[in-house]
Amino acid sequence: MNTFIQKQLKYRSIRKYQDKAIEKEKAQLYLEVMRRTACRGSHAYSVIRIADQQLKHRIAEAIKQDYVKALPELMIFVIDLYRSKQIANLKAPEVEHHFYFDQWLVSIGDTYLAAQNMMNAIEADGLGGLFLSTVADNVPVIRDLLSLPELTFPILGLGFGYPAEDPELSPRLPLDIKVSTNTYGSLEGKYQALCEYDTEIRAYQAKVRGGEGISFTEATVNRVTSKPSPYAYLLNDFKDAGVDLCIRDFES
Numbered sequence: 001m002n003t004f005i006q007k008q009l010k011y012r013s014i015r016k017y018q019d020k021a022i023e024k025e026k027a028q029l030y031l032e033v034m035r036r037t038a039c040r041g042s043h044a045y046s047v048i049r050i051a052d053q054q055l056k057h058r059i060a061e062a063i064k065q066d067y068v069k070a071l072p073e074l075m076i077f078v079i080d081l082y083r084s085k086q087i088a089n090l091k092a093p094e095v096e097h098h099f100y101f102d103q104w105l106v107s108i109g110d111t112y113l114a115a116q117n118m119m120n121a122i123e124a125d126g127l128g129g130l131f132l133s134t135v136a137d138n139v140p141v142i143r144d145l146l147s148l149p150e151l152t153f154p155i156l157g158l159g160f161g162y163p164a165e166d167p168e169l170s171p172r173l174p175l176d177i178k179v180s181t182n183t184y185g186s187l188e189g190k191y192q193a194l195c196e197y198d199t200e201i202r203a204y205q206a207k208v209r210g211g212e213g214i215s216f217t218e219a220t221v222n223r224v225t226s227k228p229s230p231y232a233y234l235l236n237d238f239k240d241a242g243v244d245l246c247i248r249d250f251e252s
């Protein structure tokens with residue numbers, strides 16, 4: 001099997017790293033792969049490389065993830081319509097500018113694809129990495145730390161380096177449940193597979209974290225029966241960042 005595919009099939013998050021700097025050319029190469037990623041056209045995201053150790057520490061504290069302090073490299077992916085605004089101000093200052101939600105959606109998709117592509121390059125090169133969505137759980141403080149202007153939004157962090165651990169692969173929802181042909185694949189008839197996945201993930205968690213672990217179905221029920229997380233309020237943060245949410249007024 002192709003070695004790149006082999007690496008992809010063994011993907012896992014790395015949280016412990018060797019105390020070894022990443023060669024400049026390597027970091028640059030991964031950024032080039034990020035740049036090459038398919039994009040819907042607007043290129044409406046920016047990447048901020050965190051080179052200042054103190055800043056990295058402050059980000060780690062803000063997102064309450066201590067191991068972020070020891071990440072050899074940390075990139076923060078930022079949805080960026082401010083660049084569009086600057087370009088519009090330059091090229092069409094006399095016309096009114098709009099920053100509607102569709103532009104944000106496109107940017108979110110493009111950002112995630114670019115970050116995943118960069119992760120593929122990191123993995124293919126024998127290094128390891130970790131995504132961090134906690135930056136989007138702590139927008140005001142990250143915004144402040146990175147001096148983010150209006151119409152920008154920190155959506156994802158990507159840390160990477162030379163791994164100092166080789167964690168066991170965590171289970172993934174089986175293909176039978178996720179994939180169907182020609183029409184929507186109902187869960188009916190797949191409960192056995194679901195139960196087996198529950199058992200597998202519970203055993204994995206008990207082994208890795210101790211305790212009894214929590215099954216996939218339990219976690220799913222918890223998600224849809226508990227209070228909203230900070231992430232659920234993201235639209236408010238988008239609005240504060242200057243986006244026009246285009247919500248229809250159903251009353252009128």
Ligand SMILES: Cc1cc2nc3c(=O)[nH]c(=O)nc-3n(C[C@H](O)[C@H](O)[C@H](O)COP(=O)(O)O)c2cc1C
Binds near residue numbers: 013065130134135
């Ligand atoms: C978009 C995204 C955001 C994530 N954010 C975080 C995070 O903020 N902190 C963290 O420790 N792990 C984060 N993870 C890692 C997941 O927790 C991890 O992928 C999952 O537990 C499965 O483990 P594995 O990657 O080792 O297979 C994130 C993963 C993804 C895909």
